[in-house]
Amino acid sequence: MTQRPPSKLLANISWLISILMACVLASVLTAAGQKKVNPTGAQVKAFLDRVNAYVEMKQKLEDGLTPVSPSDRTSGVEQHRTALAERIRAARRGARQGDLFGATAALFREIIVRDSRTRSARDTGAVLEEVPSRSEPAVNAVYPEGALLATVPPLILTNLPPLPDGLEYRFMGHALILRDRAANLVVDFVPGAIPTVR
Amino acid sequence: MRMHRVAPFAASMVLLGLLCTTPAAQAPIRIALPNLADSVKFVAIGDNGTGEKAQYEIGALMAQARELFPYDFVIMLGDNMYGSQRPSDFVKKFEAPYKTLLDAGVKFYAALGNHDKQENRFYKPWNMNGERYYTYTKKNVRFFVLDTDYLDRKQQDWIENELRSSDDEWKVVYFHHPLYSSGGRHGSEVDLREILEPLFIKYGVNAVFAGHDHIYERIKPQSDIYYFVSGSAGQLRRGDLKRSALTAAGYDQEQTFMLVEIDTDALAVQAIAKSGKTVDSASMPRQKRIPALPPISDR
Secondary structure: OOOOOHHHHHHHHHHHHHHHHHHHHHHHHHHHHOOOOOHHHHHHHHHHHHHHHHHHHHHHHOOOOOOOOOEOOOHHHHHHHHHHHHHHHHHOOOOOOOOOOHHHHHHHHHHHHHHHHOOOHHHHHHHHOOOOOOOOOOOOOEOOOOOOOOOOOHHHHHHOOOOOOOEEEEEEOOEEEEEEOOOOEEEEEEOOOOOOOO | OOOOOOOHHHHHHHHHHHHHHOOOOOOOOOOOOOOOOOOEEEEEEOOOOOOOHHHHHHHHHHHHHHHHOOOOEEEEOOOOOOOOOOHHHHHHHHHOOOHHHHHOOOEEEEOOOOOOOHHHHHEHHHOOOOOOOEEEEEOOEEEEEOOOOOOOHHHHHHHHHHHHHOOOOEEEEEOOOOOOOOEOOOOOOHHHHHHHHHHHHHOOOOEEEEOOOOOEEEEEEEOOEEEEEEOOOOOOOOOOEOOOOOEEEEEOOOOEEEEEEEOOOEEEEEEEEOOOOEEEEEEEEOOOOOOOOOOHHHO
């Protein structure tokens, strides 16, 4: 029986150990590279990224339109609104409900439902009293002319992710809508966000 | 000061309006305020923009009052316009009823209400400069105007910064929804109160004006701040004042407007009804307070 020289055996063992250590090191480094995320935070960030992309697109669409400035007549504002709305509609042809809210819709519903639990039925009724209830929201639809912009309770607003200038949350029917102020358009909405008052 | 020009057909409208609406039994206005030479004098109106007879009558009375009490600006507490808000409506519901005042160079500073279109902030005669919330100063008084229809965090940060950085002798805040009201229809806006009142206390706000409930009410001082509801300069909800522990004085039988005077030491108010009679007058001393400390992060 022949025996391997001890130096060769040792070399093989050290080779194996090196491979093992490299594997361990690699797995440790891989784990460190995979940042653990807060799923809610990630959803809200993704929502705000989409919102910011919308605002960026809108700013480009405003190029060439006469900017609105204070005037003795508001006809300039109306012209700007109509022209901007047309451009946004054209640019977002095919946009669908959920394009911006995406997976955060459930979070928005949760925030509003939680708020409603802190209010009496009378208070909730008062909140919803001026909400336009006859119109169903639709993406790219005009917020109904003549309908009140029902006040969104400030304690709800405080809990919703802050929006960039020019966009706002409003209620419409039982939906929470994202409204473009200058264009008076519904940008996206969360259906069934507003609980029914019993 | 630039005189405001009103479209020619508006002039005929206002004449027609005044001829048709001058009430038969209107008491002559008597001024119940100190009427000091150097004081800040103004009028407060809310929920006025109906374009109806009562608004014109109040507009005529405001002009009459100015002959005795020479104010040079008007604060508008929201719902400056109801219903249609096309360019022609600005004539019918604003320029015509207040033509005499506009022609005399009286300035109007508006807050937005839930019936106002947001884009009306670009209407030059309302002096909002395109902003939903803004601030301006008249002598020793700083005015802070809010859009309580949409009080988001950005606006909350704004008002806190503005109040903190103001060392004006008087701080007056006005907006549409009342933090305190005994109006049966709406009443106190508790959400708003939860957010705004701590700031008002912390930064030494002296007086707060609001509308929304279509009544007049002077509230008993709350945390040493004077609150008023003046929401019946066009609209009226007769019988809606449900007198409560909050009520210092109030009136809900006719449309009203307020004359306000602020000098160094006191704020005086007078509420005048459509019939010309004074339905409330009071003088309140400037609050003696310890200046608010800056926030810890600023020290």
